[in-house]
Amino acid sequence: MKVIIVGAGIGGLSTYLAFKKHISPLDPSLQIKILESHSSPRSQTLASGGGLGLAPNGLRSIASITTNAISHIQARGFAGTSMTFRNDKGGMLGVMAVGRRERYGYDMMMMTRAGVHDALLSEIEDESVIRWGVKVIGVEEINEGEGGVLVELADGTIEKADLLVGADGVRSIVKDYLFKGEYQAQYDGLTGLGGFLPLSSIPTSLRESLPDHPVTMIFGRLGFLAYSVASPLSDPDPLFMWWSIYETDSLPDRTNIDYEDVKRQLLHRSGSWKSPYDATPRSQNDATKGIYRQLIELGCVPPSDAPLIPTNSNSSGPASSKSMSTAPRILPRYVTPRLPYWSNATAAAGTTSASKNRGRIFLLGDAAHTMPPDVGQGVSCAAEDAVVYALLLKHYISNAAAASPTTLAVSTTTSIKATATDVNSPTSVLEQTAIAYESIRKPNINKLLDLAKRSGDMKKELSWFGQVFRDLMMKLVLAFKLPETFNDVVFAYDPEEEVRKYITKASGR
Numbered sequence: 331m332k333v334i335i336v337g338a339g340i341g342g343l344s345t346y347l348a349f350k351k352h353i354s355p356l357d358p359s360l361q362i363k364i365l366e367s368h369s370s371p372r373s374q375t376l377a378s379g380g381g382l383g384l385a386p387n388g389l390r391s392i393a394s395i396t397t398n399a400i401s402h403i404q405a406r407g408f409a410g411t412s413m414t415f416r417n418d419k420g421g422m423l424g425v426m427a428v429g430r431r432e433r434y435g436y437d438m439m440m441m442t443r444a445g446v447h448d449a450l451l452s453e454i455e456d457e458s459v460i461r462w463g464v465k466v467i468g469v470e471e472i473n474e475g476e477g478g479v480l481v482e483l484a485d486g487t488i489e490k491a492d493l494l495v496g497a498d499g500v501r502s503i504v505k506d507y508l509f510k511g512e513y514q515a516q517y518d519g520l521t522g523l524g525g526f527l528p529l530s531s532i533p534t535s536l537r538e539s540l541p542d543h544p545v546t547m548i549f550g551r552l553g554f555l556a557y558s559v560a561s562p563l564s565d566p567d568p569l570f571m572w573w574s575i576y577e578t579d580s581l582p583d584r585t586n587i588d589y590e591d592v593k594r595q596l597l598h599r600s601g602s603w604k605s606p607y608d609a610t611p612r613s614q615n616d617a618t619k620g621i622y623r624q625l626i627e628l629g630c631v632p633p634s635d636a637p638l639i640p641t642n643s644n645s646s647g648p649a650s651s652k653s654m655s656t657a658p659r660i661l662p663r664y665v666t667p668r669l670p671y672w673s674n675a676t677a678a679a680g681t682t683s684a685s686k687n688r689g690r691i692f693l694l695g696d697a698a699h700t701m702p703p704d705v706g707q708g709v710s711c712a713a714e715d716a717v718v719y720a721l722l723l724k725h726y727i728s729n730a731a732a733a734s735p736t737t738l739a740v741s742t743t744t745s746i747k748a749t750a751t752d753v754n755s756p757t758s759v760l761e762q763t764a765i766a767y768e769s770i771r772k773p774n775i776n777k778l779l780d781l782a783k784r785s786g787d788m789k790k791e792l793s794w795f796g797q798v799f800r801d802l803m804m805k806l807v808l809a810f811k812l813p814e815t816f817n818d819v820v821f822a823y824d825p826e827e828e829v830r831k832y833i834t835k836a837s838g839r
Contacts, residue, residue, distance in 0.1 A: 331360055334481055334489055336466050336504055337497035338366035340443075341695030341712030343450040345495055346459070347395045348720035356727050363459055363489065365481070370462040371447065377641045377652045379443035380524060380659045381560050381571040383410060383545075386434035387823040388710025391717045392450070393436070394826060400436075402449035407441030408559040408568070410545040415808060417801050418550030420604035424808020425543075433814050434821045440545060440558045442526070442569070442641060442654070446709060469494065469507035469691070471674075477686035493760060494691045497712070500664050502697035508674060515664040515700060517581045522661040522703060523592065524573030525629045526560065526654055528639045532570055532628070535607040536621050548622070549804070551797040552599040553577070555622060569639070572629055574600065575663075577791050582662050592658060593630035601626055633657040666700040668779070669693075672772075675764035689760030692767065694719065699775045704785035707778050707820065715771055717825040722766045725833055726759040770832050774823065781820075 333349060335342045346362055354360050371378070384403065393400045411430045415423040429438030454460070468482035472490075479494040496504025500515045529537060545558040553576045560569040576599055605621035619627075631637075636657035671677050673692035692698075695712030792800060 331357055331492045332490070333360070333362045333493045333495065334479075334491035335362065335364045335495040335497055336481070336502075337499060337695075337697070338364045338368075338451075338460050338462070339497065339499065339695070339712075340447055340450060340709050341697075341716060342366070342495070342497035343447070343454065344392065344395065344713045344716035345497055345694065345720070347399075347450065347453055348716045349723075351395050352720040352724040353727070356724065356731070363461065363491075365461050365464050365466055365483070365489070367465045368462065370457075370460070371444070371451065372457075373462075375652060376638075377442065377444040377654045379447070380661065381441065381526065381558075381573065382443050382446070382709060383558075383706040384439045384441065384446060385706055385710050386429045386431075386436040386438060386821045388707075388713050389436035389439065390434070390823075391710065391713035391825050394717055395720075396450070396453045399449040399453050402452060403439055403441070403446060404437075406445040406449075406561060407439030408544065408561055408563070409437035410440040410558055411437050412545065414543040414546040415804060416546060416548045416605075417797075418548060418600070418603040420606045420608070421801075422606075423549070423801060423804045426808060426812065427814050428545075428817060429821050430814065440560050440571070442560060442571075443709070444641060444652075444654075466498070466503045469504055471687045471690070473687070477690070479687070479690050492690065496691065496693040496697045497695050497716075498697055500666060500696045500700045502693065504691065505669070505693055505697050508671075508677070508691065508693070509669070513667050513669055515666050518663050518665045518702070519577055519579060520575055520663045521578055521582055522573060522575050522663055523596075523658050524571060524661075525656055525658040526639065527570045527572070527625075527628055527656055528637075529559070529568040529570045533607070533621055533624055535609070536605070536625075539607055548600075548603060548605075549797075549800065550600060550603055551792050551794065553791065555600045555603070555625075557625065567639075569641075572625055582660055584660055584662070587660055589630060589632040589658070592660065593626060596626045596630060597623065629656065630658050631656060663702060664700060665702060666696075668776070669698060672698040672768050673764035675761040676768055689758075689762070689764040692719065692764050699779065701775075701778065702782040704782040705778055705820065707782075711775060711778065714774075714823065714825050715767075718770055718829055719763065719767045721826065721829040722770075722832075723759070723763045725829070726762045726766075730759050766832060766836070770828050774828075777819065 335345050342364055346364060349362055389400060411428060412425055413428050414425050417423055431437045465484040466481055467484050470480045472478040472480060479491045481489040481491060481494065494504060496502050498504055540559055547556040553574060555574045557570065557572040560571040562568065574596060576595065601623040603620065603622045608620050633655055636655045638653035638655055641652050641654050673689060674687065675689035694715035696708065701708040701711050
C-alpha cells in the first residue's frame, strides 16, 4: 500500500510514525511519502514558530508511537504544572494545578513548537521519505480500474496513492478537494502575538518570582497577557516566552508588519497594568517602569534589531545549533466551520466518491478541525488523530486477514487491489477505518471547540461591568480549589483506550 501524507508538520510526522509502528508489521511493503511545501528545518539557520503548552494527552499520544521523542521533548521543555491567574491591577485571582505527572503520567510542557517538531523529525530514520519544498495544487480520484488517488504538484509531477492523508493545516488543499472549496478558514477577529526572551533579560523581580509562579495569565478589560518559562531552569540562560491576544476587525498584514504600531497597541492595552513585582513607587525612570511595560518593550523589537538567542543549549537535534529571533510573532487567528465529515468515506450519501475509493482520503489536525489556541490542544489533537486512525487501520487490516487468510495477502502491495465489493477488501478496510475514526474523534473535538470558544470570549475586550463579573467568577471558581480531576476531560484522553472501547462496543462484547 502506498500512502501519501500532505504536510510535514506535527500531525503529518505523527501519522508517519504511527503508521510505521502499527501498519508496517502487517504490510512490510508499505510505502509512505510526505509532501511539504516549506523547506526542511535542517536547511534553516533560524528556528521558526512560536511557543506552546504540550498537554499530557498530547504527550501520551506521542509516547505511544515514539518514546525517544518524549525524552527529547522533556529535555527541552519546562514542566509548567501550575498556572497563576491575575487581574490587571496585580490582584491574585487564583492558582490552579494543570497537567501533573502524578495524575496523568506526564507533566504539561511549556516550550517552543520547533522543539516538538524536531523531536518527531529526529525519529524519521530516512528523511528522503519527505519531499520538502513541493506544493500540492490538486487532488483527483481515479474512478477507473482499481481506483486510487492522484496528487498533482506545482512542479508538474503527479503522485499516485492508495491512501491520501490531509495533514496540511488550516488552508488544506486536500480539504478543498473534498468540499469543492467550501468551508474556508475565516479570521475570527482575534490576533495573537508573542515571542521569546532570554530569562536573563527580564526584570530581576519577575525572574525571582518564577520558581513559585512560572506560568502566569493576566486578564484586563482590553485584552490578555501571559508569560512562562519555556525551557529547563537548569539551562545556562533559559527561554522565557510571552504571549498576548487582542481584538481587531482588520486582518493584520503579516508581510508588512509595523512593529512600532504593534508595540503601541500592546502598550495601550496592557502597558499600564500593575504587577505585584513592580518597583515602588513607579516613575518614568526605566528602573521603575511597570513589569508588563518592560516586557512589551523588550519583546516588541523589529527583526532587524532583535537579538538572537539559542533555542536550547542542553539539546541535540536539528534545532539545537540554531538561533531564535526575539522579534514578536504576529498570528491572526483563523477558524474553520465545523466540517460535516473528515473523509470521502463519510461524505453525504457517499456521493463524492466511487465505492472503490471511499476511505482513501481523510483529514486530520487543523485540516479537519482548526483548534483555537485557547485550550492549548492543537498539537495534542493532531497527534491523537494520527494514533487513533493508525490503531483502527491496524485493527481492520488484522480482522480482514483473519477472515480471509488465503485470499487477502495484507503483507503485499497487491492487497489494496481486492475488489471493492468484497467486504474484506482493503478498500472496505479503509472505509471502515475512516467511519470509526470520525465516530471516535468528532465528539471529543467538538467538546474542545466549545471549551475554546468560552475561553476565547474571556480574553476579548469587556465593559467595566464585564471585567468585574469575569474576575469575580474566576476568583470564586479558583477559590474552591477545583480538584485536578477537573482537567480529566482533556488531559486524561487516551487514544488506545478510546479505540479499545469503540471496538468492544462495535463487536457487541
